[in-house]
Amino acid sequence: MTEDEILGELSSGMTIGIGGWGSRRKPMSLVRAILRSGLTDLHVVSYGGPDVGILCAAGKVRKVTYGFVSLDSIPLEPHFRAARQAGTLEDFMELDEGAFYLGLMAAAHRVPFYPTRAGLGSAMLSENPSLKTVKSPYGDGEDLVAIPAFEIDAALIHMNRADAKGNGQFLGPDLYFDDLFAMAGAKTYISAEKIIPTDQFLDEGPVHTLRIPRIHVDGVVEAPMGAHFTECPPDYGRDEAFQRDYAATAKDADAWTQFRTDWLELETHEAYQAKLSERANAEQGPT
Amino acid sequence: MSEPTLDEICIVALAEAFRGDGELLCNPMGPVPVIAGRLARATFEPDLMLTDTIAYAIEGNLAFGGDPSDAVVEGYMPFRSIFDQVWSGKRHVVMGASQIDRYGNQNFAAIGQYRKPKAQLLGLRGAPGNLINHATTYWVPNQARAFSETVDVVSGPGYDRIIELAPASQAHFEIRRVVTDLGAYDFETPDHTMRIRSLHPGVSVEQAQAASPFELTLTDDVPESRAPTPQELELIRNVFDPKGVRKGEFR
Numbered sequence: 243m244t245e246d247e248i249l250g251e252l253s254s255g256m257t258i259g260i261g262g263w264g265s266r267r268k269p270m271s272l273v274r275a276i277l278r279s280g281l282t283d284l285h286v287v288s289y290g291g292p293d294v295g296i297l298c299a300a301g302k303v304r305k306v307t308y309g310f311v312s313l314d315s316i317p318l319e320p321h322f323r324a325a326r327q328a329g330t331l332e333d334f335m336e337l338d339e340g341a342f343y344l345g346l347m348a349a350a351h352r353v354p355f356y357p358t359r360a361g362l363g364s365a366m367l368s369e370n371p372s373l374k375t376v377k378s379p380y381g382d383g384e385d386l387v388a389i390p391a392f393e394i395d396a397a398l399i400h401m402n403r404a405d406a407k408g409n410g411q412f413l414g415p416d417l418y419f420d421d422l423f424a425m426a427g428a429k430t431y432i433s434a435e436k437i438i439p440t441d442q443f444l445d446e447g448p449v450h451t452l453r454i455p456r457i458h459v460d461g462v463v464e465a466p467m468g469a470h471f472t473e474c475p476p477d478y479g480r481d482e483a484f485q486r487d488y489a490a491t492a493k494d495a496d497a498w499t500q501f502r503t504d505w506l507e508l509e510t511h512e513a514y515q516a517k518l519s520e521r522a523n524a525e526q527g528p529t
Numbered sequence: 530m531s532e533p534t535l536d537e538i539c540i541v542a543l544a545e546a547f548r549g550d551g552e553l554l555c556n557p558m559g560p561v562p563v564i565a566g567r568l569a570r571a572t573f574e575p576d577l578m579l580t581d582t583i584a585y586a587i588e589g590n591l592a593f594g595g596d597p598s599d600a601v602v603e604g605y606m607p608f609r610s611i612f613d614q615v616w617s618g619k620r621h622v623v624m625g626a627s628q629i630d631r632y633g634n635q636n637f638a639a640i641g642q643y644r645k646p647k648a649q650l651l652g653l654r655g656a657p658g659n660l661i662n663h664a665t666t667y668w669v670p671n672q673a674r675a676f677s678e679t680v681d682v683v684s685g686p687g688y689d690r691i692i693e694l695a696p697a698s699q700a701h702f703e704i705r706r707v708v709t710d711l712g713a714y715d716f717e718t719p720d721h722t723m724r725i726r727s728l729h730p731g732v733s734v735e736q737a738q739a740a741s742p743f744e745l746t747l748t749d750d751v752p753e754s755r756a757p758t759p760q761e762l763e764l765i766r767n768v769f770d771p772k773g774v775r776k777g778e779f780r
Binding site: 326417 | 583584585607608609612615616638639643644645646647648649650651652653654655656657658660661662682683684685686690691693694695696697698
């Protein structure tokens with residue numbers, strides 16, 4: 243598939259789960275495709291990074307459910323921060339980072355909730371009236387927080403490798419929660435650095451890197467540099483200079499518009515890649 | 530070797546928070562706490578497990594910001610495993626605090642109203658789950674700025690909120706220590722209010738109290754925070770932080 247074909251499967255108002263973690267292995271070519279699409283009124287579910295910042299700043303989002311929103315090397319995602327402080331993001335559910343994992347797992351396992359003590363006594367519970375507690379049927383009848391299953395219409399994840407059938411392989415240090423996103427999504431779409439023949443997976447990494455089984459995958463797109471500017475080791479690290487440029491646009495509406503035009507709204511991922519190469523060459527200078 | 534400086538006193542005070550922890554995952558965040566964790570393991574708490582702050586549990590004395598590929602890997606700790614460790618209780622975390630009150634209620638989520646804050650900060654992050662599952666220590670490089678009568682948002686709950694919960698919910702809660710630029714504090718009082726455990730060299734009770742809007746609980750005789758040993762100074766300066774990254778936390 244292409245990014246735009248995947249976008250054709252999505253519609254306004256949907257709940258979109260986005261894999262990765264902060265500014266790490268985010269399906270950015272698909273996030274940019276959402277940005278340039280007509281989709282609006284989305285509910286984004288994410289261990290958030292620039293995916294959440296970009297879509298909030300572009301007015302695509304009705305609600306965010308998140309464990310955090312950060313650019314890692316820049317601890318506060320500036321576009322998300324601006325949206326929170328301006329009050330433009332009215333609906334959001336912030337969960338403890340571990341509790342967020344339980345919401346994904348409940349969805350993956352098709353149970354209505356998983357119980358946890360995380361949130362008792364904290365703002366997570368007192369500031370989220372939709373979060374309920376449940377009384378343990380055992381022992382002393384302790385009240386536990388019931389983390390609801392995330393009802394995700396479509397999950398988007400980025401893998402280092404995939405085959406054409408939709409099996410996905412991660413080669414970096416951490417899968418994050420992408421397997422749970424894949425299971426939690428009613429539909430799941432993968433972008434991958436490289437689509438390879440199935441019989442080459444084990445040349446790329448050991449068998450336990452094959453963590454996304456095709457039974458949970460509805461479409462694959464090949465997107466080299468598809469996680470840029472977030473990191474995607476071992477294929478590439480985070481583009482810190484690019485990320486700094488992105489972050490700086492949160493302070494200046496004109497700079498943000500310009501950055502969207504120059505980079506984020508380029509018509510295809512190929513055009514984005516070509517422009518990245520130009521930029522790399524320009525930085526190198528004449529030899 | 531020259532006299533210990535404030536950053537080194539603070540590192541040793543934080544390392545002391547891990548004394549007696551034995552075999553658990555020591556999970557500090559940021560330069561001063563990470564150096565403190567590695568220092569504790571290298572000296573008096575050899576069974577601690579520590580990560581490279583990415584995904585590996587590592588042995589040996591890696592410098593802060595050093596190349597993890599130089600270290601011996603003893604385990605795999607991706608984020609999912611970290612949460613599993615949180616819930617297992619075999620963990621002691623060090624977090625920061627933009628605001629902290631006398632019962633240890635901590636905020637690093639937002640200043641002002643939670644739903645429409647004046648300043649959005651880090652968020653709740655892992656604080657709600659950490660506090661209720663295992664030992665937590667706070668690192669506060671600027672006490673006067675962070676100590677608060679009340680906190681705007683409760684990221685990590687304090688003792689007054691926890692005692693309202695069922696016994697099983699309280700069972701694993703512990704704020705071990707709060708270490709600041711002025712001293713070290715604990716909650717080992719009958720009403721679990723913050724108590725001065727020690728003050729850093731040259732800091733008086735009056736100075737510590739002046740940097741707190743709530744009354745600090747006192748012991749009869751307030752000790753001075755322990756000075757680093759020559760071995761600890763050598764480790765901090767030449768092994769864990771030869772570039773002096775730790776000093777940046779006090780700016």
